[in-house]
Amino acid sequence: MKYPVLSINLRKIRENARQLLKMCKESGISVSLVSKVLAGDRKTIGDIAGLGFSQLADSRIENLIAFSDINLPKVLLRLPMPSEAEAVVRHADISLNSEIEVIKLLDKEAAKQNKTHGIILIFDLGDLREGIFFRDDYLEEVSEILKLKNIRLLGIGTNLTCYGGIIPTYENLSELIKIKNRIEREFSIKFEIISGGNSSSLHLLPNIPPGINNLRIGEALFLGRETAYGKILPGLHQDCFELAAELIEVKTKPSYPIGIMGMDSFGRVPEIKDRGLMKRGILAIGKQDAALEDLTPLDENVLILGGSSDHLLVQLNGDFRPGDTLRFAVNYPGLLRIMTSKYVKKEYLE
Template structure:
């Protein structure tokens, strides 16, 4: 076995997907499965489809290209770049948009490719990331979209918590519902989708506070970690360990806990601080900041203390461990969402499916 590696349980991912899809289905909500945290890995994406997601979504065209053989609609989550308009039309069926000039370029490329590209118009409800903030601007953009060939407006959506940390509530999501109804009335059209955000919106289902006309959620973290992201609460009957990081020990030595000599900057320009705990048994593992941040890994062995990282080394205090670790032994870690993202992105971390 090659290390470091991330061990991925497809069975647990499928189980989580089924549980969450069923939860949403009971509330008349369709699930779009977000693949960006695992870089569009097709094996995991297929597992999500087997679990019941109806659309696959990613922020990067490069990942959607990996998914082109999976026979479900693909959604581009991040607002399209004009420079990638041709690829957006080629590799995605739906995209989230807020800029009229970009939509016009998508229209042009859709006509050239003889395709109809569907868009969801993004509305900013206060989180201050993507989306149109002013309702009059929304109406203007809709009026212009309806003039375009090759483009079909299928709904409106929003994103919350990712930048500003704004929590989805009945009140702010109800504004999205009202805007949708106003658009339909003003332009005498029907919009099929109100995309009510991401995994942070899931807690509203348990609370019974999701506005009834919200009919789509874009879910990634809730599937891979079994939790909603507004308050970080676990979702009943789901797993939080679908991804496990395994690293190899390359050195074990007893050394002081404080470096000897004048302390300057470390490899990343920071001046480190140390607490004198005397001589400790230290293990070095073959992984580093290039692969994962130490704040995103949690040792399964509760007696291990993470001391720090350099680019290629993870340094652990194993003084209090009951297990007698030796050179070549493995150390296992749970991963946060950010940890999954980093190790799946790193080409130096092997991906093992179980």
């Protein structure tokens, strides 16, 4: 076995997927499979794509290309860059949008490619990331979109918690329903998709505002928790992923550095407590692969001290030696970084 390695438990991910799909279906909610945390991992996504998801969604075109043979409509989650309009139309069936000029570029590209490109118009309900601000007038923009021959306005959506930490509530998601009703009434249309956010909206089920019929789910699927309050979802696994790294040094040393302290390798002045002599270990993994605060040792005899780009330093209690492997749980940002690192091997378990 080569280290460091991330173990991916496909069985547990499948079980999470089935449970989430069941939970959402009972509330009339379709689920877009959000794959971005897996950085284009074809094996994991291919294993669960056929379980009943309505779309496959990612923030990067490169990942959608990697999934081109998976038989689900592809959704680009991040607002399209004007410079990638051609690729968006070519590789994504649907994109989330908020800028009329970019939508017009997509329309031109779709005409060139003899396609109709679907869009979901995003509204900012107060989290202050992407979207048309919900208190601004939007009818003129909708009117322009509806005139475009190669754009199909499939629906509207929102995103919450990702920047401002604003929690989805019955009240703020009801604002999205008000927008839906006003647009449908004004233009005599009927939307297919009303997307009420991400894993942070799951805490509202089954009491989500009527009319919300889609959620975009990633973190809850892979880590088994909703993201408004961080609560564990019943029946879901939280340990689908586990990181293992190898000890390359084990020595007893002082806990506090000796000499004049300046900046560390990341330009910060370290804050280190003097705990006397301790058994210290070094693992062959570092900040290039994962932020250390995103790792939790699974052995209570291991405490993370810090690290550098290629080294993770730990305090050890007990009998450890070079060549031993230590295992860690990872959170969402930790998983994102580890999956992106080409230096961390991936191991698939059934």
